[in-house]
Each structure stands twice: as structure tokens, then as C-alpha cells.
Amino acid sequence: MFHIYCPYCEEHREEEEFHAKGQAHIARPPAPDDCSDREWGEFLYFRDNPRGLHHELWVHAAGCRKFFNITRDTQTYEIRETYKIGDQPAVSTNPDQ
Amino acid sequence: MQKYSGFGLLKHALSHHENWQRVWRNPTPRTHYDVIIIGGGGHGLATAYYLAKEHGITNVAVIEKGYLGGGNTARNTTIVRSNYLWDEAAHLYEHALKLWEGLSQDLNYNVMFSQRGVLNLGHTLQDMRDIQRRVNANRLNGIDGEVLDAKQVQEIVPIMDCSANRRYPVMGASWQPRGGVARHDAVAWGFARAADRLGVDLIQQCEVVDIQVEDGAATAVVTKQHGTIKAGRIGCVVAGNSSVLAQMAGFRLPLESHPLQALVSEPIKPVLDTVVMSNHVHGYISQADKGDLVIGAGIDGYNGYGQRGSYPTIEHTVQAIVELFPIFSRVRMNRQWGGIVDTCPDACPIISDTPVENLFFNCGWGTGGFKATPGSGHVFAATLAKGEAHELAKPFSMYRFYDGALIDEHGAAGVAH
Structure with a gap:
């Protein structure tokens, strides 16, 4: 059972209040009509899906209903940080940094 | 390679089953x-x-x-x-x-393939419409399937609560007799x-x-x-x-890996001779030959490679099973585990x-x-x-x-x- 710190509520709450929404920081192409099928397909469907650290988007569905980001290890399930939408992660998924 | 047969079993019984070949090389x-x-x-x-x-x-x-x-x-x-x-x-x-x-x-x-039939339950009017559409599509593709009403479902699974006053009443099901389980x-x-x-x-x-x-x-x-x-x-x-x-x-691939978990009960006497699945309340169950009830849950919503599932997911699944089968409410669960499934959009x-x-x-x-x-x-x-x-x-x-x-x-x- 995760205890997740919501950066808006500024409290730890139980996993069931939240929903995971997949990979974070996916930028919508600024001009969708100019995208090739490949670029648009990559944006819609292709994901990093790492075994290890992952930046992901969550929503506090049964709480403040705001979206925020989590950096989490997908193997140990350790939550390294949570941060607001628009902020950048402090923990890098690149092991070299 | 040794051919497995009833005769071979008898022959090896004479040497106390001590001379079977290794099943594969290393x-x-x-x-x-x-x-x-x-x-x-x-x-x-x-x-x-x-x-x-x-x-x-x-x-x-x-x-x-x-x-x-x-x-x-x-x-x-x-x-x-x-189907x-x-x-x-x-x-x-x-x-x-x-x-x-x-x-x-x-x-x-012997892969113990047992065509004991698979029921996919419908609990709402829309479920039943979807079931009819799917069964019709199956039959056009030469795949066996029938639409059953609640009474027919009750005849196949007498221990299931098909009464109309449940929170999610069983309104009917699709039935694929050629479906089943294997070891x-x-x-x-x-x-x-x-x-x-x-x-x-x-x-x-x-x-x-x-x-x-x-x-x-x-x-x-x-x-x-x-x-x-x-x-x-x-x-x-x-x-x-x-x-x-x-x-x-x-x-990259268009995949996300999620934990999917299942659980089995203690072994009990034969009580369920088919497979019951419900998409709406999200639970599915069958009984293994050795008597365990085999129950499947849904995936956890987050990406994970941990080969273990979350407790809320088990709880929801067991709720659904007990809703359908009040008779199982005091069966004890024996083991629970997770596998990592690669889900496609x-x-x-x-x-x-x-x-x-x-x-x-x-x-x-x-x-x-x-x-x-x-x-x-x-x-x-x-x-x-x-x-x-x-x-x-x-x-x-x-x-x-x-x-x-x-x-x-x-x-x-x-x-x-």
C-alpha cells in the first residue's frame, strides 16, 4: 500500500485516493496537423516503461482532484519525490547524473 | 525420447518409477x-x-x-x-x-485441457446488448457461442446467486462451451x-x-x-x-508493464465445474482439479515490475466473488501472487x-x-x-x-x- 504525499494537500494519503495516469512530461506536439503519422503515433501510444526510476503522472482523484507528478522506482516501488505540475523533477532517471 | 503412454506407466511401475528419462537436456x-x-x-x-x-x-x-x-x-x-x-x-x-x-x-x-465452458456474465442492459453483439460476431466467425438468460445461467452454476435483488443482478451471460481451462x-x-x-x-x-x-x-x-x-x-x-x-x-514499444495478480483458496470439494467471468463486477473464478478456487484480479493502475499486487485490488476482486458466490464467503485464501503483464493501448x-x-x-x-x-x-x-x-x-x-x-x-x- 502506497502512502502518497500530495503536493497540493500537503499530506500523505492512502493509495486508493489516487489514480496513476502513466508517463509524465509528455508534451503535446504544438502543431498536430503538421505531425507525420509516426510522430503522432509516438505521442499517443509509445512510452518509456522503464524497469527502475520513472516520472509519472498521478491524480488525487478522491481528494483535491489535482494532477501532480511522482518519481517512483517501478521495481522496488519506492517513491522518491512528488512534485506539482509544471515543476521539474529533482531526481533524475538517468543513472549517470 | 520416451513416449508417454498408459503402457509405459505400467512398465515403469515395475521398476518403482526410478528409470524415467530426464524430460529435457540441459x-x-x-x-x-x-x-x-x-x-x-x-x-x-x-x-x-x-x-x-x-x-x-x-x-x-x-x-x-x-x-x-x-x-x-x-x-x-x-x-x-x-470469444x-x-x-x-x-x-x-x-x-x-x-x-x-x-x-x-x-x-x-497431458496439458489437462478441459473444455468445461466459459460464462461471461452480464449485469446491466448494456452488458446484455454487448454480449448479444459479441456472440453474433463470434458465430459469424464460426466460433461457438450462445446468449443465456439468468435462468439458464442458474442451471449451469446452481451455487451462484442469480436473484434479481442483488446490487448487480446477473441478467444473463455469453456461453462458450468449447472454452475451459488447462494446466x-x-x-x-x-x-x-x-x-x-x-x-x-x-x-x-x-x-x-x-x-x-x-x-x-x-x-x-x-x-x-x-x-x-x-x-x-x-x-x-x-x-x-x-x-x-x-x-x-x-x-520503444507502445506498452506499459503492470502487475496483475491472482489468488487461490484452500482446496475444497468439487463445487464449480465451469469458468465464471464477470467484467462488470470484475472477478473471475474456476476450480482447479485439486480443489483450489482460482481467482483472478485486475491490474494495478501504476506501472510496476515488482511481481506483487496491491491489497486494494485483491479486496475489490474478493468482494466481487463473494457478491456472486455468497457460499464462498468463509473460504480461506491460500496463496496470492503477481505477474507483470505488458498491456497494449x-x-x-x-x-x-x-x-x-x-x-x-x-x-x-x-x-x-x-x-x-x-x-x-x-x-x-x-x-x-x-x-x-x-x-x-x-x-x-x-x-x-x-x-x-x-x-x-x-x-x-x-x-x-
């Missing part, structure tokens, strides 16, 4: 294979078997990080059915079901033994750490235990770890060539790959042998996520697992 890998299959689960072993049997390609290795059939093959709820809505998926799963029907004889190994371990062992007999090397405890790519073509796999092994073609059949292997070769698999030449992926089976094991191996073997997709596999190319020709089975197939 070879040291060669330096080069025509085809290397990464992943020694049911799908990978089936691929190797059909490569050797149907295409005469026997210089083949199956490379497995752990032990054969130790991943999702041993973690699923063993349900086999082919999918869309033609492409229905044809693929029906191809598998037809292979299931002769599999024990073909492999000379999952035996499927892996049967394919492994039959493939080994045809000359395939099964290499266990051997982890692939890199895929060598030269001029856009895959040439070899690098393993932790046995160094570099060259290959003509490479097939990846690694379920939840597919994205990890794709990354080694330098591309359209809930259909990827059987495909890739941006890297000579590298092929069979993945994305998500929550429902076990039922397809023989069919998946059969079409993937043809794909690997010829270097282009088998007719049934063509719609399942990974490039459908570029051109938009998705096969949307989400919800449509009564797509519990």
Missing part, C-alpha cells in the same frame, strides 16, 4: 543459432516447437533468465476461450483454441519437452543483457552467463520485460517485425495471453521462419500504432482475463 549454448528466442515461457517454447516442427528449423535456442515457465505462464488463471469481438482477434484466438483441442496428443504430454505448468513443460526432442536447445539461468545491432540489423545477444551468442534471427517473447529488451535494441498483442532488421517481437498480450499460447507460438514461428508476418499476425504489427488501424478489444471481448 545443453551448453553453441556460438551461433539460426534463431534465438528470448524468453522461455509458454509462448516462447511454443514458438521454438513450431519452428522445429512446422518449418524444419532446429538450430534454435530458447534463452531464459530464470527457469522454464516460471513467469506469467505459471501465474495466470489458466482460462482458455476465443473475441473483432475479426482479427477472433481468428487469432480461435486458431489457438483449435490447436488446444489436439495439443495433448500432438505433444504427447499452465504442463503447457510449458509439454512444449519444452517436445521442442527439446526436435533438437532445440533450452538454456535456463541465462540472462540477456544486450542485443547487438550492426547496420540496423540484430546480429547477436549478449548474455550475463554465456557471453555473446550470434543469431540469424531473434524473437523476443518476454511479456512484461518487452520494453526493457526493446530499449537494448534502441527503440488496444488490448491486443503485437506480433511484429521491428525497426531493427532480424529482430521480431511477440508481446503486448497484456492480461490474456495464456489462452493464445499455442496459436501465438504457431504464427510467431511462421513469422520468424519466413521473415514476414503470418497471415493471422499481419493485423498485429506494431506499426498499427502509427497508421491507426487499432483492434479495440477493450471491454468489447468481455475482456476480463
Whole structure:
């Protein structure tokens, strides 16, 4: 059972209040009509899906209903940080940094 | 190889069953294979078997990080059915079901395939409309199916609460009599033994750490235990770890890996002789031959490679089971586990060539790959042998996520697992 710190509520709450929404920081192409099928397909469907650290988007569905980001290890399930939408992660998924 | 038979059993009884041959060899890998299959689960072993049997390609290795059939093959709820809505998926799963029907004889190994029928329950008017549409589509594709009302469902499963005053009353079901269950371990062992007999090397405890790519073509796999092994073609059949292997070769897949869990009860006397699935309340259940109730849950919403599931998910599943079967409310659960499933955005698999030449992926089976094991191996073997997709596999190319020709089975197939 995760205890997740919501950066808006500024409290730890139980996993069931939240929903995971997949990979974070996916930028919508600024001009969708100019995208090739490949670029648009990559944006819609292709994901990093790492075994290890992952930046992901969550929503506090049964709480403040705001979206925020989590950096989490997908193997140990350790939550390294949570941060607001628009902020950048402090923990890098690149092991070299 | 020893042929298994009733007579053989009697003969070996005379020597106290002490002289059975090993079921497969434990070879040291060669330096080069025509085809290397990464992943020694049911799908990978089936691929190797059909490569050797149907295409005469026997210089083949199956490379497995752990032990054969130790991943999702041993973690699923063993349900086999082919009642999918869309033609492409229905044809693929029906191809598998037809292979299931002769599999024990073909492999000379009892996979305990039991066609005890599969019920997909409907609890709302819309469920029943979807069921009618799906059964009609199935029948047009030559797949058996019937729409049952609540009374008929009650006759098949007398212990289920089909009364109208439940929170989610059973209004009816789709019924596929040819569906059923099989013994999952035996499927892996049967394919492994039959493939080994045809000359395939099964290499266990051997982890692939890199895929060598030269001029856009895959040439070899690098393993932790046995160094570099060259290959003509490479097939990846690694379920939840597919994205990890794709990354080694330098591309991404439209997959997310999630934990999917199941649980079994203590063994009880025979009480349920069919498979009951409910998409609406999300639970599915059957009873194994040794008496355990086998119960499947849904996936956890977050990405995970941890091979364990979350408690809220179990709780929701058990609630659904007890709602349907109040008689099970005091049955104790014995074991619970998780497997890592590679879910695709359209809930259909990827059987495909890739941006890297000579590298092929069979993945994305998500929550429902076990039922397809023989069919998946059969079409993937043809794909690997010829270097282009088998007719049934063509719609399942990974490039459908570029051109938009998705096969949307989400919800449509009564797509519990």
C-alpha cells in the first residue's frame, strides 16, 4: 500500500485516493496537423516503461482532484519525490547524473 | 525420447518409477543459432516447437533468465476461450483454441485441457446488448457461442446467486462451451519437452543483457552467463520485460508493464465445474482439479515490475466473488501472487517485425495471453521462419500504432482475463 504525499494537500494519503495516469512530461506536439503519422503515433501510444526510476503522472482523484507528478522506482516501488505540475523533477532517471 | 503412454506407466511401475528419462537436456549454448528466442515461457517454447516442427528449423535456442515457465505462464488463471469481438482477434484466438483441442496428443504430454465452458456474465442492459453483439460476431466467425438468460445461467452454476435483488443482478451471460481451462505448468513443460526432442536447445539461468545491432540489423545477444551468442534471427517473447529488451535494441514499444495478480483458496470439494467471468463486477473464478478456487484480479493502475499486487485490488476482486458466490464467503485464501503483464493501448498483442532488421517481437498480450499460447507460438514461428508476418499476425504489427488501424478489444471481448 502506497502512502502518497500530495503536493497540493500537503499530506500523505492512502493509495486508493489516487489514480496513476502513466508517463509524465509528455508534451503535446504544438502543431498536430503538421505531425507525420509516426510522430503522432509516438505521442499517443509509445512510452518509456522503464524497469527502475520513472516520472509519472498521478491524480488525487478522491481528494483535491489535482494532477501532480511522482518519481517512483517501478521495481522496488519506492517513491522518491512528488512534485506539482509544471515543476521539474529533482531526481533524475538517468543513472549517470 | 520416451513416449508417454498408459503402457509405459505400467512398465515403469515395475521398476518403482526410478528409470524415467530426464524430460529435457540441459545443453551448453553453441556460438551461433539460426534463431534465438528470448524468453522461455509458454509462448516462447511454443514458438521454438513450431519452428522445429512446422518449418524444419532446429538450430534454435530458447534463452531464459530464470527457469522454464516460471513467469506469467505459471501465474495466470489458466482460462482458455476465443470469444473475441473483432475479426482479427477472433481468428487469432480461435486458431489457438483449435490447436488446444489436439495439443495433448500432438505433444504427447497431458496439458489437462478441459473444455468445461466459459460464462461471461452480464449485469446491466448494456452488458446484455454487448454480449448479444459479441456472440453474433463470434458465430459469424464460426466460433461457438450462445446468449443465456439468468435462468439458464442458474442451471449451469446452481451455487451462484442469480436473484434479481442483488446490487448487480446477473441478467444473463455469453456461453462458450468449447472454452475451459488447462494446466499452465504442463503447457510449458509439454512444449519444452517436445521442442527439446526436435533438437532445440533450452538454456535456463541465462540472462540477456544486450542485443547487438550492426547496420540496423540484430546480429547477436549478449548474455550475463554465456557471453555473446550470434543469431540469424531473434524473437523476443518476454511479456512484461518487452520494453526493457526493446530499449537494448534502441527503440520503444507502445506498452506499459503492470502487475496483475491472482489468488487461490484452500482446496475444497468439487463445487464449480465451469469458468465464471464477470467484467462488470470484475472477478473471475474456476476450480482447479485439486480443489483450489482460482481467482483472478485486475491490474494495478501504476506501472510496476515488482511481481506483487496491491491489497486494494485483491479486496475489490474478493468482494466481487463473494457478491456472486455468497457460499464462498468463509473460504480461506491460500496463496496470492503477481505477474507483470505488458498491456497494449488496444488490448491486443503485437506480433511484429521491428525497426531493427532480424529482430521480431511477440508481446503486448497484456492480461490474456495464456489462452493464445499455442496459436501465438504457431504464427510467431511462421513469422520468424519466413521473415514476414503470418497471415493471422499481419493485423498485429506494431506499426498499427502509427497508421491507426487499432483492434479495440477493450471491454468489447468481455475482456476480463
